[in-house]
Amino acid sequence: MFQGDTTNNELTVHDIKQQPVPNHVAIIMDGNGRWAQKRALPRIAGHHEGMKVVRKITKLANSLGIKVLTLYAFSTENWKRPKTEVDFLMKLPVEYLNTYLPELIEENVQVRVMGNLDALPAHTIQAVEQAIIKTSMNDGLTLNFALNYGSRDEILNAVKHIANDVREGILQDEQINEESFSSYLMTKNIPDPDLLIRTSGEIRLSNFLLWQLAYAEFWFTDVYWPDFREQHLLQAIDDFQKRGRRFGGV
Numbered sequence: 144m145f146q147g148d149t150t151n152n153e154l155t156v157h158d159i160k161q162q163p164v165p166n167h168v169a170i171i172m173d174g175n176g177r178w179a180q181k182r183a184l185p186r187i188a189g190h191h192e193g194m195k196v197v198r199k200i201t202k203l204a205n206s207l208g209i210k211v212l213t214l215y216a217f218s219t220e221n222w223k224r225p226k227t228e229v230d231f232l233m234k235l236p237v238e239y240l241n242t243y244l245p246e247l248i249e250e251n252v253q254v255r256v257m258g259n260l261d262a263l264p265a266h267t268i269q270a271v272e273q274a275i276i277k278t279s280m281n282d283g284l285t286l287n288f289a290l291n292y293g294s295r296d297e298i299l300n301a302v303k304h305i306a307n308d309v310r311e312g313i314l315q316d317e318q319i320n321e322e323s324f325s326s327y328l329m330t331k332n333i334p335d336p337d338l339l340i341r342t343s344g345e346i347r348l349s350n351f352l353l354w355q356l357a358y359a360e361f362w363f364t365d366v367y368w369p370d371f372r373e374q375h376l377l378q379a380i381d382d383f384q385k386r387g388r389r390f391g392g393v
């Protein structure tokens with residue numbers, strides 16, 4: 144079911160804070176290309192507009208008291224795109240952090256990144272590393288970018304790492320459980336997402352947080368990411384608050 148009709152009853156931060164907000168919200172920011180296409184603009188214009196939405200949604204998440212906001216910024220499959228688009232996407236974190244890092248520091252946001260960073264261009268790595276260092280003492284919202292991230296890859300790496308640790312006697316077979324397995328993932332020390340949002344009308348996970356989303360509530364909207372507004376996030380959380388989460392119980 145598609146949601147996101149915000150025509151009546153605008154929600155406020157105050158309304159939403161009357162009930163527990165999700166600790167961790169994960170977003171698949173989709174539809175940048177189609178947003179641009181609809182306006183006869185190059186696809187990269189959609190990504191650039193999407194970056195501005197990241198700023199707005201981060202601010203709102205922080206003021207709502209959400210602990211972690213994970214954003215799917217680049218998947219391991221995105222390398223298949225034309226080189227000019229990939230190059231642009233790799234420069235976006237640099238532009239974003241050059242522009243907004245002072246604001247993120249001011250707002251007590253902690254920047255984190257998950258994914259295979261080694262494969263990224265030096266300028267991208269440098270920008271995110273700087274941001275991680277400069278915000279490491281912050282304890283407000285954790286803004287977690289998934290950059291060159293793929294969930295199957297992450298799970299396979301965890302399995303290989305566990306096999307190695309068992310071989311070397313660091314971990315015993317009987318110690319392999321959900322909790323210890325989670326600690327081998329890139330989301331180590333981050334609680335699982337409570338709410339997953341995907342924009343642009345696509346209803347799939349696209350190799351995003353397959354293990355971690357086991358019990359998450361899913362919220363889909365037809366809205367393209369560059370058109371995603373504060374009101375949509377408030378609506379998603381309002382819907383989340385109305386759902387009964389039973390974690391397999393009754």
Ligand code: FPP
Nearest residue numbers: 172173174175176177193194216235236239
């Ligand atoms: C999917 O839309 C979006 C991406 C692959 C990139 C997402 C990146 C941003 C929103 C900007 C990130 C900002 C920072 C600060 C890193 P699409 O291109 O697949 O859209 P389409 O399905 O309409 O073609």
